[in-house]
Amino acid sequence: MQVEDKTLALLQPLNLTVTAGESLAIVGSSGSGKTTLLSILAGLDLPSSGQVYLKNKPLHQFNEEQRSQVRAQHVGFIFQQFLLINSLTALENVMLPAELANLPDAQARGEALLAQVGLADRLDHYPSQLSGGEQQRVAIARAFISKPDILFADEPTGNLDSKTGQHITDLIFDLNAKEGTTLVLVTHDAKLAARCQRQVEMDSGVLTEKLEFSTPEHDNKTEMSAPQVG
Amino acid sequence: MSNLTPKASSMWFVQSLRLLHHELRRGELTIIFLAIVLAVATVFSLTGFSGQIKHAIVANSTNTIGADRVLRMSSEVDPSIIEKSQSLALKSAKKIETESMAFAGDNMLLSELDAVSDSYPLRGELRVKTSSTQAESVIASAPQVGTVWVEPSVLSRLDVKIGDSIEIGLAPLTIAGIVTDIPDRSYRAFIAGPTVILNIADMPKTELIQPGSRITYKYLFAGENQAIETFEAWIKPQINESQRWYDAKAAQNRLSRILDTAEKFLSLASMLGIVLAAVAVAVASRRYGQRHQSTVSIFKALGASISHVRKLYCLHWTLLSCLSIATGLLVGYGLLLLGVNAIASYLSLADAPLTFVPFLTAIFTGLLCAIAFAIHPIMSLVQSSPLNVIRGFSQNKVARFGWHQLPPLLALFLLLYIFSQDLVMSAALLLGGVVVSFILLMFGRGLMSAGRSVGTKAGKSWHLALANLKRRASENSVQLVSFTIAIKLLLLITVMKSSILSEWEQQFPEGTPNHYLINISEAQIDPLKQFVAEHDIANQGFYHVYRGRLSAINGIKTVDEDKPDEQAANDATPADKEKQAAKKTEQQKSRQGMGRELGLTWRTELPEENEIIAGQWWQVGDDKPQVSIESNIAERLEIKLGDNLTFTLGSDEFTVPVTSIREVNWQSRQLNFIMVFNQSVLDKFPTTSISAWSISAQDRDMVYRFMADFPTITLMDFAAIMAQLNNIIEQVSVAIQLILILVVLAGSLVLIAQVQASMEERERELAILRTLGASGKLLRNSVLYEFVALGAIAGLMASVGMEIAVYILQSQVFNMPGSFHFQYWLVGIGAGAFFVGSIGMLSCWRLLNLSSVTLIRRTM
Structure with missing residues (x-):
């Protein structure tokens, strides 16, 4: 990253492959570069060097519009700050990704998903009328509506109390299992990380594998090689 | 403070200057600066301009009557009066x-x-x-x-x-x-x-x-003062109903009253712009207060006292106000020079001095805007707790109603009072303004909600745009009201100029007179009659016209409504005041008159377009003196059938009974008379006649050539009268256009301030949408459509408002059936959508041009 005239290396060269259907936790302390890695994997940000493939698509060669399209087609998100749009109702927030990807039945699917996360009677409520846990449940429903191939979750329970957090975690893993989605989860919560099939640890931009499951296939997977954000 | 070095004790001063410098350079104060400049410049140029005009016309010109006193009458004066004046060496x-x-x-x-x-x-x-x-x-x-x-x-x-x-x-x-x-x-x-x-x-x-x-x-x-006064004392008792005796002051009073009314109208209308500018200051200063919360909290956490912070921000705000007011005065002076230049061919204002009044009024307006509308955010900013550093900064919403809304309301009232000099009127305007805004607000909210449901089905961009519009409904209301008013003014000017008058002209049937002939002598009537018969020119015949006054009703003298003013201006001494009081009691005993000379005529047959609603029209050959009166005037002066009316014609006086009351169609452009007598009453007085002709376009040259043989006859083209009416409308619309420009500028400032206040929220939303994979086009369109919809709603409400105003004008002023002007609805909605859309896009330009990476990095 270029800050004025100094170059700041946020990530050291690394290699990471995520296979379809896999659940991966990226753990590490604050400022270790977890979220930067997630941004690059999801095509939100670009590495200064290196390659990122998502579903065989070279994200590092794509412009903003193309990456947007990839996200709309293949990616779902859950954030620590929920990031709902305040002017839209719960249902409309959930429907948004489906609409952006031009999927049919957005409304029916949205209603079904909100029912699955236990908010069947809150469809027309605005985010400001919902509690933190409820907002995160809306965000989860939103993440699954476009049937994404891969779901990125950034500290999904970070802003919630432990009981609500537990409930949200259950929901994410249940839906993930049901939909067969690939899950990449960033957290510093060891218990949450432990529920993933595989864990990698970030420390000062260096990635170390905790458990090894990866197979070097390029089909239906996200792969990142030697990204150096600098 | 005593143990601090002098340098440290004035640290707040240095910090304040540094703050102002920084903020100005970063453009954070631009809206507040521009809003105050706008208010000050408007007030200064308006007050200064009208003051100079008044001075040039009224005070500076040594005389507006060409004499010390004037005797005005409709006939030659009695020679004895001139002789008397000569004897006094006048x-x-x-x-x-x-x-x-x-x-x-x-x-x-x-x-x-x-x-x-x-x-x-x-x-x-x-x-x-x-x-x-x-x-x-x-x-x-x-x-x-x-x-x-x-x-x-x-x-x-x-x-x-x-x-x-x-x-x-x-x-x-x-x-x-x-x-x-x-x-x-x-x-x-x-x-x-x-x-x-x-x-x-x-x-x-x-x-x-x-x-x-x-x-x-x-x-x-x-002449000499003494002589003039002697003469005045001698002549005044001789002045009768049809004469006026006045001095320069009376004439000037009359003139300055007209100018005062015009000035009052303009400044009250421009209040609308000033209020909007003040609202812009209020919105911008609220955002300013929120942005500076962290700075103040950190200052305090680091040990700065409340008084240090207060002094720092007070000086900061004072400097900003002074800078804005000074710039406003400069801009206002420029506008004033432009105005003076623009009317230079009519009136030279070169010698008219600028008084202190415009300076004081403008500076006061600027201070009110800067203080009353910003005091609450700045006060709460100074009160920011150092604990915020630990607890985090709340974007605390200001309560909707509370004491903090008192200063702005008081300031508004004060401004209204300064411009109107009338307590009741100020209160009524404030209340009226609140009511109208409330109605527009409710209407606007309804439309925004309706738009929200329509938008759900109208595609992604529209959906997001209208959802945003509805969520920001209360913030949007101010802009909505201001743009509605601006567009309504625009439409009204356009419709007035291009439609109402022409529609009014077109509604007259063929054969409606389009030329009036005045001052026709008895000898000229026959050749004219022959001419119209020969050339088949539609006409209304010839009416003898006599100029006379209604001087008494049933033996009780009538008084004129406009006389007392003039008298008041003349009567200054205590003795005169007594006289005035006596006159007042006399007025109570008298009856209301017409207050002007009337055109009188006689007829044997009831004129066309007239209808008897009470009594009977006289039989042919009925020589008994009598009069027929127009129904509205009869009602106003409380004249009934059988009442005896006394008229003065020059030095003659006669009394006749009312035998009929007529309804007259004044809209017909026919020659109409309030008082019509039978022949025996007026026949004996010498007079001239008038006539009304309908001259077709192809006959025009021929008629004009013929009329050149009768140069003493005045031929008045109705088109010329219409042209004069158009000219007046043109002048009025120049005044309305000035107000329009002001309202548009101030409304735009409010819009920009409002957009700036919502910038963080907008940034966050765009980041979310970008993350979820929305394309750049969708983001741009959703922002664009939000403002386009806001402008279109304002345009729609303005069109409805315009249509109501036009209907009132048509039915009350022009007495014509109402008509719809849908083509102007399109203009209103289109203009609103285009203008608000452009301003909105421009103010979001920076945001829309941020790369999504930057946008996402900022939010996540």
Whole structure:
């Protein structure tokens, strides 16, 4: 990253492959570069060097519009700050990704998903009328509506109390299992990380594998090689 | 503080200056700065301009009546009066005013005719240029016998130059010069045409004066104060109903009242813009307060005292206000110069000094905007707790109603009072403003909600745009109200200019008179009758016209409504005040009169377009004196059938009973009379006649050529009257346009301030949408459509408002059926959508041009 005239290396060269259907936790302390890695994997940000493939698509060669399209087609998100749009109702927030990807039945699917996360009677409520846990449940429903191939979750329970957090975690893993989605989860919560099939640890931009499951296939997977954000 | 070094104790001063410098450079204060500049510049230029006009017309010109006193009447004065004035060594002059045609070759022009005696003017200056190349005009008196002074437009409109001859009535006269200043110029709205001044000795040659001609005689007197007062005391008891005796002050009072009304109207209308500017200050300062919360908390956490912070921000705000007010005064001065320049050809304001009034009013307005509308956010900013550093910063929403809304409301009231000088009116305007805004607000909210549901089905961009619009409904309301008013003004000007008058003209059936003939002598009637019969010109016949006053009803004298003012201006001494009181009691005993001379006529048959609603029209041959009265006037003056009305015609007086009440269609453009008598009453008085003709376009030249043989007859083209009406509307719309520009500017400032206040929220939303994979086009469109929809809603409400206003004008003023103007609805909605859309896009430009990576990094 270029800050004025100094170059700041946020990530050291690394290699990471995520296979379809896999659940991966990226753990590490604050400022270790977890979220930067997630941004690059999801095509939100670009590495200064290196390659990122998502579903065989070279994200590092794509412009903003193309990456947007990839996200709309293949990616779902859950954030620590929920990031709902305040002017839209719960249902409309959930429907948004489906609409952006031009999927049919957005409304029916949205209603079904909100029912699955236990908010069947809150469809027309605005985010400001919902509690933190409820907002995160809306965000989860939103993440699954476009049937994404891969779901990125950034500290999904970070802003919630432990009981609500537990409930949200259950929901994410249940839906993930049901939909067969690939899950990449960033957290510093060891218990949450432990529920993933595989864990990698970030420390000062260096990635170390905790458990090894990866197979070097390029089909239906996200792969990142030697990204150096600098 | 005592143990601090002097340098440390003034640290707040340095910090404050540094803060101002930073904030100005970063553009964070631009909206507040511009809003105050706008308010100050508007008030300064408006107050300064009208003050200078008043000064130039009223106070500075030594005289507006050309004398010390004037006796105005509709007939020649009794010689004994002139003799008396001469015995008191007073100077006197005579002036005859009338309207007449001026001819030059095939061209003719209706003009104001001033015939003056050699001693005219007694006071003030008549200035003329005797050649068109002459730069400076020279002081002159009456033109020499056989010559005229003319106003510049006479030359162009008759296609003549100095030295050429023109005909006034039957007299050929040579143009000897161009008049530039007339000391007793008339400032009426309706003036027949440009002025021609001739020597009174030429008047008989014109043969314009005939019995019954519409002529005003003015006798001008000037001299030693003592002599004038003696003369006044002697003449006043002799003044009758049809005469006026006045001094310069009375004339000036009348004029300054008109100017005051115009000024009051303009400044109250511009209040709308000033209020919007103040709202912009309020919105921007709230955002300012929130942005600075962290700075203040950190200052305090680091040990700065409340007084340090207070001083720092007070100085910061004071400097900002001073800078804005000073710039506002400069801009206002520029506008003032532009205004002075624009009217330079009508009125020279070069010598009119600027008083302190505009400075004080403008500075006060600026201070009110800067303080009353910003005091709450700044006060709460200073109160920010150092604990925020630990607890985090709340974007605490301000409570909707509370004491903090008192200062702005009081300030508004104060501003209204300064401009209107009227407590009741200020309160009514404030209340009215609140009510109208409330109605518009509710209506606007309804439309925004409706738009929200429509938007759900209208595609992604529209959906997001209208959802945003609804969520920001309360913030949007202010812009909505201001743009609605601006667009409504725009539409009203357009419709007035292009539609109402032409629709009004078109509704008259064929054969409706389009020319009026005035001052027809008895001998001219027969050849004219023959001419219209020969050429089959639709006409209404010829009416004898007599000028007279209604002087008593059932033996009780009538009083004029407009006389007391004039009297008040004249009567200054305590003795006069007593007289005034006596007059008041006398008024209570008297009845309300018409307050002006009436055109009277006689008829044997009931005129067309008239309908008897009470009593009976007289039989042919019924010689008993009687009168028929128009129904509205009868109602207003409480005159019933059988009442005896006394009329004064010159020195004659007669009393007749009312035998019928008529309803008259005033909209028909026919010749109509309030009082119609039977022949025996008026027949014995000599007079002239009038007629109304409908002249087709192809007959026009032929008729005009024929009329050139009757130069003493005034031929008035209705189109010329319409042109004058258009001219007045044009002038009114210039004033409305100024207000319009002001409202649009101030409304845009509010919009930009509002967008800036919502910037963080917008940034966050765009980041979320970007993350979820929305394309750049969708983001741009959703922002664009939000403002386009806001503008379109304002346009729609403005169109409805315009239609209501036009309907009221049509039904109440023009007495014509209402009509819809859908094409202007499109203009209103289109203009609103385009303008608000552009301003909105421009203010979000920076945001929309951020790369999504930057956007996402900022939010996550």
